Amino acid sequence: MAPTLPERDREVCWHPYTQHALDTEPLAVIGAKGAWLELADGTQRLDAIASWWANLHGHARPELLAAMHAQAAQLDHILFAGFTHEPAVLLAEQLLEIAPAPLSKVFYSDNGSTAVEVALKAAYQTWVRRGEPARTVFLALEGAYHGDTFGAMAVGEPKPFFAEFSPFLFHVVLVPPTAAALEEALADLAGRVAGFIFEPLVQGAAGMRFHSVDFLRDARRICDAHNIFLIADEVMTGFGRTGSLFACDQAGIGPDLMCLAKGLTGGIFPLAATLVSEEIYAAFLAEERAKAFFHGHTFSGHPIGCAVALASLKILRAENTPRKLQHIGHEMERALAPARALPQVKEVRRCGGIVAVELHQNTLENGYLAAVGESLRKACRAHPRVLLRPLGPVLYAMPPSCVTDEECHLIGTAMLELVEAQPDF
Ligand SMILES: Cc1ncc(COP(=O)(O)O)c(C=O)c1O
Incomplete structure (x- = not known):
């Protein structure tokens, strides 16, 4: 047989x-x-x-399949370094329209972990560009999960998945989701923190652990007060899962960087995006080529993924x-x-x-x-x-x-x- x-x-x-x-x-x-x-x-x-x-x-869903099919027939793939195409530009325009301020540029990749890697690298390198390379510490939440690549593992809860990789992982301080814990960690680490990354409202892999809307506001206020970047990982919470378009919307806050994947294409094509503030984007602008953000993936801004994401957003708005x-x-x-x-x-x-x-x-x-x-x-x-x-x-x-x-x-x-x-x- x-x-x-x-x-x-x-x-x-x-x-x-x-x-x-x-x-x-x-x-x-x-x-x-x-x-x-x-x-x-x-x-x-x-x-x-x-x-x-x-x-x-x-x-x-027929609309998503049709978008995928039409885009594949028109332009199946093109690198996104030095090239552009309508679906990527239109999607970036639409994402920035619905994303909370102060986000102003979209960096594409192809899964949640890479969206997080991009956010961590862009946040740290912005500090380097500003002449503060000693800001090598990230804050994250106890129980955090941000993906399985090395940077994403570093900002995740080590147990039970990542502890054996600890020799390779950079310095991260995990805090519970309270204003006091965040304040305390920042006081201890004065001048050494690059940013705070978190899954707003729902920590998925931690076991669908929830925290309050107030904590989101506290996080924004405290990051502002200490002048560090707030990174919202909305890979899971984005596109309506928490009852609002983005979890951050419930608190009326905007992060400096926001990671999107999973539901971005309606969940059927691997595409991710890291949205950043103009301030971060501007830190990489210089006459020297060496000051560019040296990060990219073969399938960054995949035309088919972008076309499907646009069709998904259309459904999301209509329904x-x-x-x-x-x-x-x-x-x-x-x-x-x-x-x-x-x-x-x-x-x-x-x-x-x-x-x-x-x-x-x-x-x-x-x-x-x-x-x-x-x-x-x-x-x-x-x-x-x-x-x-x-x-x-x-x-x-x-x-x-x-x-x-x-x-x-x-x-x-x-x-x-x-x-x-x-x-x-
Ligand atoms: C909040 C969060 N961030 C990042 C990731 C990683 O996404 P991916 O599995 O697409 O790499 C996940 C995956 O579950 C996630 O829940």
């Missing part, structure tokens, strides 16, 4: 964030439409995690995607509400279109590796209707904006059942 797809996969593929000694059987997906994935075994699962927090409007996601969040939360009374449950929370149930843990290990997470992961994997993937002891959902009220109910009740079936740790 011919080998199955998972069997062939096992011979040749190495998957991200996968312990192959334990997880031997990836789910084979053969198609996707709207919020539903079609599996090779003939079953269908509701994509309640939006394919790693990316899918915004649903799979196979008011942030409002849709907010409604979806409420519907899921309603179905999930009884979980609050379960002995296994520590907290049920919601922000915009994201709901999360945090379970009590039975281990002192970092949350992501908690035993309850392992048992939850197995149960999710086996769920016949809804695709969920816990972050340690936190079960969450963040579906695309096309889900119906009924589908929200299905997600909420699936989460409830999965949690109820867990042993009371």
Whole structure:
């Protein structure tokens, strides 16, 4: 008999964030439409995690596919160093129109981690250009996740993912999301800090951990007072996930640098953007070529990605995607509400279109590796209707904006059942 797809996969593929000694059987997906994935075994699962927090409007959305197709036929790819094209310029114009001030230039790359690398490099090198190269420290939040490249790892929480790389990672001070902690760190590090990077409102990989809108305002005020850059990583929170277009909008603040990826193209094409203030862009302008920002990727500003992003923004405006996601969040939360009374449950929370149930843990290990997470992961994997993937002891959902009220109910009740079936740790 011919080998199955998972069997062939096992011979040749190495998957991200996968312990192959334990997880031997990836789910084979053969198609996707709207919020539903079609599996090779003939079953269908509701994509309640939006394919790693990316899918915004649903799979196979005709407008996005048409934009992709038309752009591929017109101009499939061109380098962005010394060249330009209509989709990249139009997208930059539109992004700057909707992004909070004082952002004024768009630097393209192709994934969230590279958007973060660009932000960190541009922020630090601006200090170098200003004659302050000793500002080598970044502040970030405890539990932070900004991606897996070296700079992004450096500003992330070391445990459990990055600790073994510590000999290679630059100096970062992690603080809890409070004004006092930020002030204290800055007082200790006077004159040595380049900037503060954070995921505004929702720290995704930390387990959908939320902080207050007030903290965003505090962060802006404190960074201003200490004259350091505020970097908002809106890779996950951008494009409506938190109920507003950008999380920063809820606080009425604008960062000096903002990282976008995932939902930028509706979540279906790898494209990222780092938006920067004019002040940062201007720091690299000089008659000397050597003062340029020496960073770029083969697929920076990919024409197809930009065309799809423009089509996605059009849908977002026409449908008011942030409002849709907010409604979806409420519907899921309603179905999930009884979980609050379960002995296994520590907290049920919601922000915009994201709901999360945090379970009590039975281990002192970092949350992501908690035993309850392992048992939850197995149960999710086996769920016949809804695709969920816990972050340690936190079960969450963040579906695309096309889900119906009924589908929200299905997600909420699936989460409830999965949690109820867990042993009371
Ligand atoms: C807040 C945040 N920043 C950056 C990244 C990295 O993005 P990518 O996986 O596209 O490199 C992620 C990915 O989950 C993220 O959630």
